[in-house]
Amino acid sequence: MLYKVHHVSVIETDLGLWSLMRNRIASAALAGAASLAAVTVAPTVAAAATPGPVITRVSVNDLAVALTGHQQFALRISASDAQGIKSIHALIWPLAANGVRPTPALVAQSNLVTPRSRTSTSETVGFDFSDDFAKGYDADYEAGEFGIAVLVTANDGTTTYVPKAATYFIRFADALSAKANTKQVRKSAMVTVKGQLNRADWDLRKWRANGGQWVKLQYRKAGSNTWVTEGWAKTTASGALAVSARDHASGWWRFSYAGSLTCAPATSTQYWITAG
Known part of the structure; x- marks a missing residue:
């Protein structure tokens, strides 16, 4: 969900651990991943002849943040499956988090993306954000490379999880x-x-x-x-x-x-x- 904290635009999952525009993104991401590291997730069992859904597109733009001025951030994810797509979840995480990646359980709880288009065998979801990003940055250690974790579930229950389906940069202008x-x-x-x-x-x-x-x-x-x-x-x-x-x-x-x-x-x- 999207809300304001001290005039800072924040993107968070329901767990309140992951954010895009906040000065503690790296530490929050690390804590979120570590807290779920001990959670046991039952693996999805699929017949050998039943492949999982296919992620066909993940697009995201870099950000060069100066001291003033609005910028656009846009994320698009498309997936397809012969049985149709049940859900697509995505989560943003800092690649500087010492190799700790988000788990499928954490990504499944994210409400970051919303549906944009759908057919009987495919779906596209997205997230758009526009703000004066510089006003929300008050610590230099937020700059760096970020990953997009994607979890797709088909109508037949098969899943595809890619922890780093795409990457982008938030950098000093x-x-x-x-x-x-x-x-x-x-x-x-x-x-x-x-x-x-x-x-x-x-x-x-x-x-x-x-x-x-x-x-x-x-x-x-x-x-x-x-x-x-x-x-x-x-x-x-x-x-x-x-x-x-x-x-x-x-x-x-x-x-x-x-x-x-x-x-x-x-x-x-x-x-x-x-x-x-």
């Missing part, structure tokens, strides 16, 4: 700038591009330097759609970087950051340099 030391150079002359990489700090509610990150300098020749990597630089503790490269023709220059487990990818604005 990054801001990357680029500016060259000149707007015009001779052909084959060296050009230096400087920049700054910052990332959102949800705890301090401000942008801060993202040091120790590798960033590539890219060049796109006039008339071309292809970006070519011309050099690399590692950001300083203050987030600054500078790269020098040889400019053979007029074109656009930019910095590109691939991101990390907790920091979102970022690309700077393009900077035009005339070579002649």
